[in-house]
Amino acid sequence: MLGTASQAPTRQRNQNGYLLRWDGTGFLFDPGEGTQRQMLLAGVSANDVHRICVTHFHGDHCLGVPGVVQRLSLDRVTHDVHAHYPASGAEYFRRLRYAASFHEVATLREAPVEQAGVVATGSFGTLEACRLDHRVETFGYRLVEPDGRRMLPAALSELGISGPDVGVLRREGVLHRRGRVVRLDEVSVPRPGQRFAFVMDTRLCDGVYALADGADLLVIESTFLAADAALAAEYAHLTAAQAARVARECGVRRLALTHFSGRYPDPRPFYEEAAAIFDGDIVVAQDVSRIPVPSRRERDEDAGR
Numbered sequence: 071m072l073g074t075a076s077q078a079p080t081r082q083r084n085q086n087g088y089l090l091r092w093d094g095t096g097f098l099f100d101p102g103e104g105t106q107r108q109m110l111l112a113g114v115s116a117n118d119v120h121r122i123c124v125t126h127f128h129g130d131h132c133l134g135v136p137g138v139v140q141r142l143s144l145d146r147v148t149h150d151v152h153a154h155y156p157a158s159g160a161e162y163f164r165r166l167r168y169a170a171s172f173h174e175v176a177t178l179r180e181a182p183v184e185q186a187g188v189v190a191t192g193s194f195g196t197l198e199a200c201r202l203d204h205r206v207e208t209f210g211y212r213l214v215e216p217d218g219r220r221m222l223p224a225a226l227s228e229l230g231i232s233g234p235d236v237g238v239l240r241r242e243g244v245l246h247r248r249g250r251v252v253r254l255d256e257v258s259v260p261r262p263g264q265r266f267a268f269v270m271d272t273r274l275c276d277g278v279y280a281l282a283d284g285a286d287l288l289v290i291e292s293t294f295l296a297a298d299a300a301l302a303a304e305y306a307h308l309t310a311a312q313a314a315r316v317a318r319e320c321g322v323r324r325l326a327l328t329h330f331s332g333r334y335p336d337p338r339p340f341y342e343e344a345a346a347i348f349d350g351d352i353v354v355a356q357d358v359s360r361i362p363v364p365s366r367r368e369r370d371e372d373a374g375r
């Protein structure tokens with residue numbers, strides 16, 4: 071959590087900025103103004119950034135792009151960095167990218183989001199975008215890791231399976247061993263893929279639910295408290311209560327609330343409002359803090375163990 075304020079920074083909160091470490095890939099979401107320095111405070115280097123994902127082109131979600139982009143070159147980041155943003159804002163991105171003179175040596179590949187759907191695939195799984203409902207074109211993002219299987223060492227050794235045979239079994243699903251056929255499901259259990267969802271400025275809409283569906287970690291804006299629901303509707307934002315209802319209905323495991331309006335000096339009511347609705351894990355995000363993606367669901371019980 072690099073920054074957690076909406077619109078204008080406060081003494082306690084910087085404008086938006088979120089770095090997701092997803093195995094070996096770093097996703098930088100919505101770098102607002104000051105993100106470069108927040109990265110420093112959080113111990114994140116330019117080398118940790120592989121993809122930049124911008125939901126929309128209001129300043130609190132993108133004014134950090136110039137600093138971050140220039141830092142990639144200053145630090146001579148050698149891997150390609152990919153940038154995703156609503157295609158309708160390509161002109162804004164171009165201006166942010168070249169807002170000032172610098173020696174461009176890093177490779178930044180732009181892949182604007184034209185429509186909802188798959189944005190990128192890789193070792194991280196699938197990065198998808200869904201349309202949200204704000205005052206300018208906005209896309210939320212989610213990461214979906216494919217389901218896999220976790221091998222059970224005890225079951226493998228019982229059957230004398232080791233080394234390259236494990237790979238064969240994984241790839242082909244069966245292995246001929248000691249005159250019989252061993253099936254993959256005898257020596258492994260399902261390993262459900264993990265999901266991360268990032269929902270920024272929006273009214274409640276289908277896209278919010280589609281993104282949040284089954285998320286292990288949902289990072290979602292809750293600009294307002296329910297007492298100010300009229301303001302939330304007027305400015306096309308969510309309340310903490312709405313975010314909590316989404317988390318409850320979508321089977322979210324950990325709910326991270328952020329993008330708070332500066333009108334609320336005390337963050338506790340956001341927790342209380344959400345906790346009255348959602349009984350999962352709730353974190354009211356703070357700047358320069360870490361929120362772990364919950365560890366994998368264990369489904370050993372499903373396999374009768």
Ligand SMILES: [Zn+2]
Nearest residue numbers: 076077130271
């Ligand atoms: Zn915003």
